Amino acid sequence: MTTALDTRLGQPWRKPPFIKRVWLRWSVAAGAVLYLIAAIASIEVNWSRVYEGLDRGAAFIMSFTRPDFISRAGDIWDGMLESLIMTVAASVVGILISIPIGLGAARNIAPLPVYLVCRSIVALSRALQEIIVAILLVAIFGFGPLAGFLTLSFATIGFLSKLLAEDIEAMDRVQAEAIRATGAGWMQWINYGVQPQVMPRLIGLSMYRVDINFRESAILGLVGAGGIGATLNTAFDRYEFDTAAAILMLIIGIVMVLEYLSGIIRARVQ
């Protein structure tokens, strides 16, 4: 009598395949290969243009060794300040608005109609790209940091409300019920039963969002919504790679500082 073990004896071990069914495995692989061939074939690469550009690429990389902060110092300073201002203002307003919407989008707190309205606001804000919102707002409100500020606030609402709502939905019911049992009103219930549970995460997420808002504010200038993006775009257009490198280094530096700060703050509140 041969058992399953006997048939395997003497045969070397083989890694089990990822997909068990043979035909499915092969058709998935074939499909992937076909798609890749079709996709790569449809990309037209002008290799001579790429080859010509390599010098410029090398020049750009070299310009990181000697970034030029000086010759456009005024423009860089103004743009950076405007980016930071938009970031701060939009983060404050966005966080303030996203708290009520986040409360409304949590199913265990809000009644169904409120829940649906808040969830659709969140979905709308998440589905629309920042840059597309910025284009529309620039068309409506005119050029300047106001459009950028509104864009970032709008994007913050979608991000923060969704995560806050998920956090509230995952909270410990027992504590909230204990507060309710003392006869607390709705505001008191939120304030003493719900808020302490979600506060650390809310602060952490807000800090993270400040970081994202700054990174996004760097590109809003491309469509005229204020910030450092316009200066950067001009620098690229004029092939002033030294200035561009300086701006990029500043952006990376500020993002690193913000990340470091938010790390400290998150470690303190959690």
Place this chain on the structure above:
Amino acid sequence: MPVEQIADGRKVWQKRNRREQLTHWASWFAGVAVFVYCWQQISESTTWFFVWDAPRIAGDILTRATPPKWFYINELWEPIWDTLNIATLGTLLALCLAVPTAFLAARNTTPSTMIIRPIALLIIVSTRSINSLIWALLLIAIIGPGVFAGVLAIAIRSIGFCAKLLYEAIEEIDQKQVEAITATGASRWQVMAYGIVPQIMPAFAGVAVFRWDINIRESTVLGLVGAGGIGLQLSASLNVLAWPQVSLILIVILLAVILSEWVSAKVRGAII
């Protein structure tokens, strides 16, 4: 517990003592002052006349944009295909580059913590903190406009994101399995292939699909700076103020975003 004595000698509980109250108040004051300053700056560089006029302009744009020019969709199939390719090829390329970076950056697999790890971390931070639109701008200046620049921009932007999540996953692996493989006399590469890789496979797949979803979103707008995809049509339509075309493109982008989010949620649900 901070307690304050009021006039008639009774003790009253307070949440904070006097010093905490003062610092609390001062930090709120500083925060509000900064916000007011920011708002003032924004307000100064805004033409308020345009803002008061905004509802009319918005209504005007809306009437121009509806109904969308539906048959324009025939000219959009190719840009949509390009957009999909930018996102997919960009993600694949990014993963090829992110995996080695992640192994070099993870504390338990890096060959040297003094030299190579900081370099890998620098690559991760710098690629992550610059938006793909800026990478696209830069690559267009270097290699010229087109889909290829878009693929590269998406790929570079994604390296940092993928490598960061991957190296965190590598640092969290179960060391016992690695030891077990090492104990069989496996070489360094065999330990990686049979001890580490199977443990990070779910995280890897999750990161790949998640990033693909984000990349679909980002590749829809890359065309605004000339890097191919549906954004090219969007910026062309915006430039000639063809609002019915703009609204159709926006609908297509919205559908693509929703679809990619649905696909990525399904795939992640199946893997994890």
